[in-house]
Amino acid sequence: MGTTMAEWTREELEALYPDGSVSVQVDDTVTVMSTAEWSAWIDAQVGTEKISEGP
Amino acid sequence: MATNFPSSLDSFSNPSATDAMDSATVPHADQHANVNDAVEALQAKVGVDGSAVAGSLDYQVANQGLTLVKTQTVGSGVSSVTVTDAFSATFDNYEIIMSGGTQTATTDVKLKLGSSSTGYYGFLTYGSATSSTVNGATRNNATQFNWVGGPSGAGQATHASFQLFAPYLSMYTKIRNAGYQNGSNYGTMQGEHRVASSYTSFELYIDTGLLSGGAIRVYGYNNG
Numbered sequence: 339m340g341t342t343m344a345e346w347t348r349e350e351l352e353a354l355y356p357d358g359s360v361s362v363q364v365d366d367t368v369t370v371m372s373t374a375e376w377s378a379w380i381d382a383q384v385g386t387e388k389i390s391e392g393p
Numbered sequence: 394m395a396t397n398f399p400s401s402l403d404s405f406s407n408p409s410a411t412d413a414m415d416s417a418t419v420p421h422a423d424q425h426a427n428v429n430d431a432v433e434a435l436q437a438k439v440g441v442d443g444s445a446v447a448g449s450l451d452y453q454v455a456n457q458g459l460t461l462v463k464t465q466t467v468g469s470g471v472s473s474v475t476v477t478d479a480f481s482a483t484f485d486n487y488e489i490i491m492s493g494g495t496q497t498a499t500t501d502v503k504l505k506l507g508s509s510s511t512g513y514y515g516f517l518t519y520g521s522a523t524s525s526t527v528n529g530a531t532r533n534n535a536t537q538f539n540w541v542g543g544p545s546g547a548g549q550a551t552h553a554s555f556q557l558f559a560p561y562l563s564m565y566t567k568i569r570n571a572g573y574q575n576g577s578n579y580g581t582m583q584g585e586h587r588v589a590s591s592y593t594s595f596e597l598y599i600d601t602g603l604l605s606g607g608a609i610r611v612y613g614y615n616n617g
Contacts, residue, residue, distance in 0.1 A: 364475040368468040383601050393530040
C-alpha cells in the first residue's frame with residue numbers, strides 16, 4: 339500500500355522546503371536550520387495530511 | 394493674555410530685538426506672565442508623580458488597562474518564533490496577538506512557555522462554518538499548547554491570540570480564550586500549564602509549513 343494523495347511525501351516536502359530554506363527565529367535573529375535539523379523537521383511532516391482542517 | 398492650554402493651543406506674540414521693555418504690543422512683563430501661565434498649565438496636564446488627578450497624563454499612564462510590552466516582527470520562512478523578555482514582575486497577566494502574516498500550510502499555531510515541553514492541558518471547543526455541530530478536542534499533559542491560532546488556508550492570513558495568566562509567577566500558568574482557526578474550523582481553547590515555574594519567554598510555532606511576516610505583540614494587563 340502506498341501513501342495516499344492526501345498525505346505529504348518526503349520528496350514533495352523536500353521540493354517545497356529545500357535544505358537551507360527553513361529557519362527558526364529568536365527575537366530578531368533568524369537562523370537557518372542545519373541539515374540535520376531540517377531533515378528531522380521534514381521527517382516530522384511526512385505522512386501528515388496535505389489539507390487537514392480539523393484539530 | 395492668559396494661557397488657553399489645555400483647552401486650545403496658545404499663540405504668543407514674540408518680541409523683536411528692538412521692542413522696548415514697556416512696549417504697548419509686547420510688554421516684557423506680559424511675556425514672562427504668559428510663559429509662566431503656560432508652564433503651569435503644562436505641569437497640571439502632565440501631573441505630579443503618583444498623581445491622583447484623573448485628567449493628568451501621569452494618572453492615565455499609570456492606570457491604563459493594557460501596556461504594549463514588546464512587538465516582535467516575524468521573519469520570512471520561519472518554523473518558529475521565540476519571543477524573549479516578554480514576561481516580568483511588572484505585569485501578572487498578558488494578552489498576546491500575532492497578525493499580519495501568512496503561513497504556508499493549513500495547521501494550527503502552537504505555543505510553548507520558555508523551553509518547557511511537558512504539562513500542557515487544554516480543551517478546544519470548535520465547529521465548522523458549514524455545520525452547526527459543536528465539537529471538542531483535548532490535550533492531557535501534552536508537550537505544547539495547541540490551537541492558539543491558525544490560518545484561513547495554506548498561503549493565507551494567519552493569526553494567534555490568547556490571554557496568559559501569571560506566566561512569570563512560579564505557579565501554574567492559565568491560558569484563556571485562545572482563538573483557534575484551521576481553514577473553515579473556528580474555536581476557542583482554554584487550558585493551563587501545570588508546571589509551577591517562572592517564564593520570561595514563549596515560542597509560537599507550526600509543525601507543518603512556515604510562517605512569514607506580520608508581528609507578535611505582547612500586552613501587559615495593569616495590576617492596578
